[in-house]
Amino acid sequence: MDSLSFIFGNSIPHNVVINGNGQVIYTSPGHNLNAIINAIEEGLSSIIPDTDGDEILDDLDNCVDIYNPGQSDFDADNIGDDCDLCDNLNVFTNANIYGEVYEQNNYDINIFDVLTLLDIIENNDINSCGYEIGDITGDGEVNIFDAISIIQMIIS
Ligand SMILES: [Ca+2]
Ligand SMILES: [Ca+2]
Numbered sequence: 823m824d825s826l827s828f829i830f831g832n833s834i835p836h837n838v839v840i841n842g843n844g845q846v847i848y849t850s851p852g853h854n855l856n857a858i859i860n861a862i863e864e865g866l867s868s869i870i871p872d873t874d875g876d877e878i879l880d881d882l883d884n885c886v887d888i889y890n891p892g893q894s895d896f897d898a899d900n901i902g903d904d905c906d907l908c909d910n911l912n913v914f915t916n917a918n919i920y921g922e923v924y925e926q927n928n929y930d931i932n933i934f935d936v937l938t939l940l941d942i943i944e945n946n947d948i949n950s951c952g953y954e955i956g957d958i959t960g961d962g963e964v965n966i967f968d969a970i971s972i973i974q975m976i977i978s
């Protein structure tokens with residue numbers, strides 16, 4: 823008995839291929855080299871990267887580029903605290919475009935919110951927290967009608 827047959831005993835060799843995410847994608851007794859190679863190639867192509875090495879794969883990681891294994895996200899907008907510049911729970915909520923908050927998280931919707939939104943529209947400032955909540959009318963676009971909508975809120 824040579825060393826290899828000693829390891830396998832008398833059973834038929836059994837091949838298993840797992841992909842990069844640890845899932846078994848191929849299992850079969852005996853040797854079918856082509857099938858095994860195909861399975862290995864499929865496994866390699868399905869690997870979802872973990873860019874920042876926090877063991878949360880990129881498709882689930884709420885901060886893809888930042889090491890944040892805890893994944894904390896207190897305002898629950900699926901952007902992790904470590905990469906979320908906009909507090910959408912206490913500050914940037916409803917039409918509070920200007921982001922002004924006073925006394926125990928109270929805020930006013932006022933002319934500053936209108937002016938800030940007009941500024942955002944004029945500069946197409948899509949990265950600002952105000953833009954994120956700027957679609958007041960809910961039509962999928964941030965434009966002058968949203969500013970008008972805030973004015974109406976202030977007046978009424
Ligand atoms: Ca990650
Ligand atoms: Ca991360």
Ligand SMILES: [Ca+2]
Nearest residue numbers: 895899901906
């Ligand atoms: Ca968040």
Ligand SMILES: [Ca+2]
Nearest residue numbers: 899906908910
């Ligand atoms: Ca947020």
